[in-house]
Amino acid sequence: MNAQIAQSSKDYLSPAVVVNTRAVAAGLTGVQRYAIEICKRLPCGLETITPRTRLGGATGHLWEQFMLPRLIGSRLLWSPCNTGPLSVTNQVVTVHDVATLDHPEWFNSRFGAWYRWLTPRLLKRVKHVIVVSEFIKGRLLELFRLDQSHITVVHNGVGTEFHPRSRREVELVRESLRIPTRRYVLSLCSLEPRKNLARLLDAWAGLIADVPSDVWLVLAGAKGSRSVFSDAGLGALPPRVHITGFVPDRDLAALYGGALLLAYPSLYEGFGLPPLEAMACGTPVIVGDCAALREFVADAGVLVDPRDARAIGVALKDLIESAESRARFSQLGMTRARLFTWDRSADKTFATLEVAAKEQLRPAGSLLAANPNKGGFRC
Numbered sequence: 001m002n003a004q005i006a007q008s009s010k011d012y013l014s015p016a017v018v019v020n021t022r023a024v025a026a027g028l029t030g031v032q033r034y035a036i037e038i039c040k041r042l043p044c045g046l047e048t049i050t051p052r053t054r055l056g057g058a059t060g061h062l063w064e065q066f067m068l069p070r071l072i073g074s075r076l077l078w079s080p081c082n083t084g085p086l087s088v089t090n091q092v093v094t095v096h097d098v099a100t101l102d103h104p105e106w107f108n109s110r111f112g113a114w115y116r117w118l119t120p121r122l123l124k125r126v127k128h129v130i131v132v133s134e135f136i137k138g139r140l141l142e143l144f145r146l147d148q149s150h151i152t153v154v155h156n157g158v159g160t161e162f163h164p165r166s167r168r169e170v171e172l173v174r175e176s177l178r179i180p181t182r183r184y185v186l187s188l189c190s191l192e193p194r195k196n197l198a199r200l201l202d203a204w205a206g207l208i209a210d211v212p213s214d215v216w217l218v219l220a221g222a223k224g225s226r227s228v229f230s231d232a233g234l235g236a237l238p239p240r241v242h243i244t245g246f247v248p249d250r251d252l253a254a255l256y257g258g259a260l261l262l263a264y265p266s267l268y269e270g271f272g273l274p275p276l277e278a279m280a281c282g283t284p285v286i287v288g289d290c291a292a293l294r295e296f297v298a299d300a301g302v303l304v305d306p307r308d309a310r311a312i313g314v315a316l317k318d319l320i321e322s323a324e325s326r327a328r329f330s331q332l333g334m335t336r337a338r339l340f341t342w343d344r345s346a347d348k349t350f351a352t353l354e355v356a357a358k359e360q361l362r363p364a365g366s367l368l369a370a371n372p373n374k375g376g377f378r379c
Contacts, residue, residue: 016075016076016357017046017075017076017077017078017353017357018046018047018048018049018071018072018075018076018077018078019039019042019046019047019048019049019077019078019080020048020049020064020068020077020078020079020080020081020084020085021035021039021048021049021050021080022049022050022051022055022060022063022064022068022081023035023060023080023081023082023083024036024039024050024081029190030096030156030271030272030273031081031082031096032081033273034080034081034094034096034132034156034345035080035081037157037159037342037345037346038080038342038345038346038349039080040342041342041343041346042346043350049068049071049072051063051067061083061114064083064084064085065085065086065087066085068085068088069085069087069088072088074090075090076090076091076092076127076353076356076357077090077091077092078091078092078093078094078353079091079092079093079094080094080130081094081096082094082095082096082097082115082119083115083118083122084122084126086118086121086122086125088126089125089126089127090127091125091126091127092126092127092128092129092130092352092353092356093122093123093126093128093129093130094129094130094131094132094154095119095123095129095130095131095132095136095140095270096131096132096136096270096271097136097268097269097270097271098119098136098139098140098143098270099194099268099270100112100115100116100119101115101116101119101143102139102268103194103267103268104116105193106192106193106194120143120144123140123144123146124144127150127356127359128150128151128152128352128355128356129146129150129151129152130151130152130153130154130349130352131151131152131153131154131270132153132154132155132156132270132271133153133155133270133271133291133292133295133296134153134295135270135291135292135295136270136292137151137153138291152348152352154345154348154349154352155271155296155340155344155345156271156273156276156340156342156345157340157341157342157343157344157345158273158276158277158279158280158337158340158341158342159277159342160341161252161253162252162253162256162277162280162281162337163253163280163281163282164257164281164282164334165253165254165257165258165281169253169254169257170254170257170258171258172254173251173254173255173258174254174255174258176251177218177220177244177247177251177255178242178244179216179218179242179244179258180216180242181214181215181216182214182258183212183214183215183216183260184215184216184217184218184242184258184259184260185204185215185216185217185218185259185260185261185262185263185316185320186218186220186255186256186259186260186261186262186263186278186283187200187217187218187219187220187221187262187263187264188220188221188247188252188255188256188262188264188274188278189221189264189266189274190221190222191219191221191222193267194266194267194268194269195264195266195267196265196266196267196288196306197219199265199306199307199308199309199312200217200263200265200309200312201217201237201238201241202309202313203265203309203310203312203313203316204217204238204240204241204313204316205238205239206309206310206313207313207316207317208238208239208240210317211316211317211320211321212320213240215240215260215320216240216241216242217240217241217242217263218241218242218243218244218259219241219242219243219244220243220244220245220247220255221244221245221246221247222245222246252277253277253281256277256278256281256283257281257282257283259278259283260283260284260319260320260326261283261284261285261286261316261319261320261326261329262274262275262278262283262284262285262286263285263286263312263316264278264285264286264287264288264293265286265287265288265304265306265312266287266288266290266293266306267288267290267306267307268290269288269290269292269293270292271292271296272287272292272293272296275287275293275296275297275301276296276297276336276337276340277337278333279297279300279301279333279334279336279337280333280334280337280338282330282333282334283330283333284301284302284319284325284326284329284330284333285297285300285301285302285329285333286301286302286303286304286312286315286316286319287301287302287303287304288303288304288305288306289303289304289305289306290306296336296340297336298336299332300329300332300333300335300336300337301329301332301333302315302319302329
């Protein structure tokens with residue numbers, strides 16, 4: 001969308017759309033980062049609605065289901081974080097993944113049951129759905145038989161702060177995180193089952209005798225909430241593994257930039273921001289060969305079977321040992337990452353919301369693909 005059209009969209013949207021930011025205060029995962037980055041680019045005067053105090057868990061969902069609808073009037077509601085009030089049909093929802101339906105075993109039983117109940121009913125009722133990848137669009141079509149015309153793919157972006165950093169910046173961050181070596185393999189993710197850290201650690205244990213002794217594996221990221229995720233099951237750590245815990249936003253680019261490579265052998269993603277952020281910083285990536293990561297990384301990184309610890313280990317060893325391969329994937333990654341910006345994501349989001357705000361409200365259930373022989377939805 002050119003600048004003139006984008007500005008006209010923003011002028012139109014300001015009085016017509018309200019943004020549900022209830023989930024933004026819940027923590028900084030990829031879902032919250034998406035909402036924050038798009039909201040930074042919202043038109044002046046467009047209203048965001050958040051509870052007066054931070055509400056988590058069931059209390060937050062109760063506020064969203066029963067209090068939020070009273071605050072929006074007849075305006076279009078955009079809910080950017082997977083969930084929204086069932087009673088509001090004049091609504092656009094962004095869906096980041098359907099992992100609770102595809103892999104319920106990874107989640108706390110109560111959390112998973114809520115989303116398995118809510119998601120199909122919500123998507124059946126709302127006016128339009130935004131998804132962050134073609135993969136998730138395909139899953140919604142398969143699971144719920146939605147009409148393709150009512151799903152818009154808006155890819156995530158990479159922030160401008162993610163670019164190669166100076167050696168001094170890298171050293172300061174390395175020292176602040178107490179990383180014991182200048183040569184490290186980075187894994188950046190929340191410590192939860194889908195990130196596949198147990199297999200990464202198995203792979204690391206199998207190769208440490210064959211790589212230089214000054215190369216360490218650094219696990220960065222906060223532990224997943226027990227109210228959401230089941231146990232990541234990491235067990236005892238092998239040698240030369242350093243855990244940083246949560247890393248502040250301001251340190252991420254230097255942390256990526258100082259790494260030999262990023263290892264991200266995830267089993268399932270709706271998008272997967274860390275690989276693209278690392279690529280933008282010039283860091284080669286090894287990623288799990290799952291649909292969404294394959295969609296975005298393409299040939300700019302190394303794809304590996306995430307269920308094969310030996311294959312992960314071989315990929316790690318090859319890239320650690322080959323400076324030539326690292327340089328090649330560094331260049332490919334930076335070129336690929338430039339295709340994904342938050343400005344582009346925001347422009348396409350505004351255009352989608354503008355169309356939805358102008359449309360006449362369709363009856364609840366009209367998102368279902370026409371099929372005279374079948375009704376409802378399936379999971």
